[in-house]
Structures are given as C-alpha cells and as structure tokens.
Amino acid sequence: MIDLHTHTFFSDGVLIPSELVCRALAQGYKTICISDHVDFSNMDITIPRLAKVAKILTREYKIKVIPGAELTYIPPRLMPQALRLARSLGAQIVLVHGETVVEPVPKGTNRAAIEAKVDILAHPGMITKDEVKLARANKVHLEITTRRGHNKTNKHVASLAHIYGAKLVFNTDTHEPEDLMTEASIKKILDLAHLTQKDFNDMQENANNLVAGKDL
Numbered sequence: 686m687i688d689l690h691t692h693t694f695f696s697d698g699v700l701i702p703s704e705l706v707c708r709a710l711a712q713g714y715k716t717i718c719i720s721d722h723v724d725f726s727n728m729d730i731t732i733p734r735l736a737k738v739a740k741i742l743t744r745e746y747k748i749k750v751i752p753g754a755e756l757t758y759i760p761p762r763l764m765p766q767a768l769r770l771a772r773s774l775g776a777q778i779v780l781v782h783g784e785t786v787v788e789p790v791p792k793g794t795n796r797a798a799i800e801a802k803v804d805i806l807a808h809p810g811m812i813t814k815d816e817v818k819l820a821r822a823n824k825v826h827l828e829i830t831t832r833r834g835h836n837k838t839n840k841h842v843a844s845l846a847h848i849y850g851a852k853l854v855f856n857t858d859t860h861e862p863e864d865l866m867t868e869a870s871i872k873k874i875l876d877l878a879h880l881t882q883k884d885f886n887d888m889q890e891n892a893n894n895l896v897a898g899k900d901l
C-alpha cells in the first residue's frame with residue numbers, strides 16, 4: 686500500500702513520525718509520505734525535520750518514507766512562491782489543501798494549485814470541469830480521500846477525472862493511527878465513490894509512478 690497524505694504532530698496529527706511509520710509498516714504499507722500542514726510560518730521548521738527522519742526511517746525499516754508538505758490556506762496568488770519554498774526545503778511530494786466543501790478554503794485555491802503544478806491537489810471538493818482538464822494537462826494528481834467530511838465529494842472528483850483523463854491517487858489524510866488504510870476502509874470509500882478494486886489498483890499505481898518519477 687502507498688499513501689501520500691499523512692500528518693504527525695509537526696502539525697495536527699497525534700503521532701511522532703517514527704510511530705506513524707512503524708504503525709503504517711505493521712499495517713502493510715510499502716510507501717508513506719508525511720505531508721504536514723505548512724504555510725509561510727512553519728515551512729522552514731517542519732520540512733527539513735521531516736526530511737531528516739524520513740531518511741533515517743527508510744534506512745532502518747522496509748518502508749519508503751517520503752518527506753512532503755501540504756500547503757494549507759496559502760493565499761492563492763502566492764501558491765507558486767510557496768511551492769518553490771517547500772521544494773527547496775526538501776519536500777519531495779507537495780500537496781495543496783484543496784477547496785473541500787467542509788471548510789472555508791480560499792476560493793481559487795484549486796486553480797492556483799493546478800496552475801503552479803503541485804504534485805497532488807488534496808480533497809478538491811466541487812472542482813470544475815475546466816480545472817480537471819487543466820490538472821490533466823499539468824500532470825497534477827487529484828485526490829480521493831478516506832477523510833470524513835472531505836470524502837463527501839469523492840464521487841464528483843472521480844467522475845470528472847474519468848471523463849477528462851486526470852490521474853487520481855487514493856490517500857487517507859491520516860491524523861490518528863486508526864485513520865491508516867485497512868481493507869475495510871478502502872472498500873467503504875470505493876463503494877461510496879462508485880469506484881472499483883481496479884480503480885483502486887490504478888490509483889495506487891499512479892501514486893507509485895509519481896514517486897518513481899521523483900527519483901528519490
């Protein structure tokens with residue numbers, strides 16, 4: 686299993702990175718990206734520390750740990766600048782906290798993320814057809830999420846992605862240990878989004894290819 690969206694107590698998750706990684710390993714994960722919430726206040730504190738421990742944990746255990754970041758509530762105009770900074774500090778996968786329907790994320794965040802060419806637009810809510818087309822052109826992956834609230838629009842995101850050919854990834858947005866993927870949680874989310882086991886396998890392959898393309 687590969688999951689490119691998780692949190693630790695470097696933001697609002699409850700676990701230290703080492704425990705998150707050991708719990709993921711015990712649950713059968715092969716690859717995990719730690720993508721704590723960042724903005725201009727904490728990128729320099731968070732990302733280099735995640736990069737440091739990711740290297741150590743990947744060396745010690747049979748799991749690939751990727752240092753990432755979730756750009757969160759960035760003013761849309763500043764998205765390219767935030768992305769550059771996150772990458773320069775060592776974030777190998779950069780997500781943007783998209784326009785979920787359950788939070789007042791700034792309008793224009795989805796488009797700004799896609800135009801900036803981030804790796805993954807997380808929980809994109811009621812993303813538009815034109816944005817999905819642009820995501821395909823810019824090779825931005827759209828997220829299907831198990832996270833409650835954010836997962837309300839999975840079916841919308843999946844159907845537009847299928848029509849317009851944008852790539853999907855399946856992430857948990859784990860904040861607590863019980864959020865990590867299990868057979869049961871995967872099945873539940875697939876059913877609600879009208880997705881199949883084959884779609885899940887394709888999403889996992891997309892995530893693997895995204896990571897492989899980074900040549901970590």
Ligand SMILES: [Zn+2]
Pocket residue numbers: 755781782783807808858
């Ligand atoms: Zn988020």
Ligand SMILES: [Zn+2]
Pocket residue numbers: 690692755807858
């Ligand atoms: Zn998140």
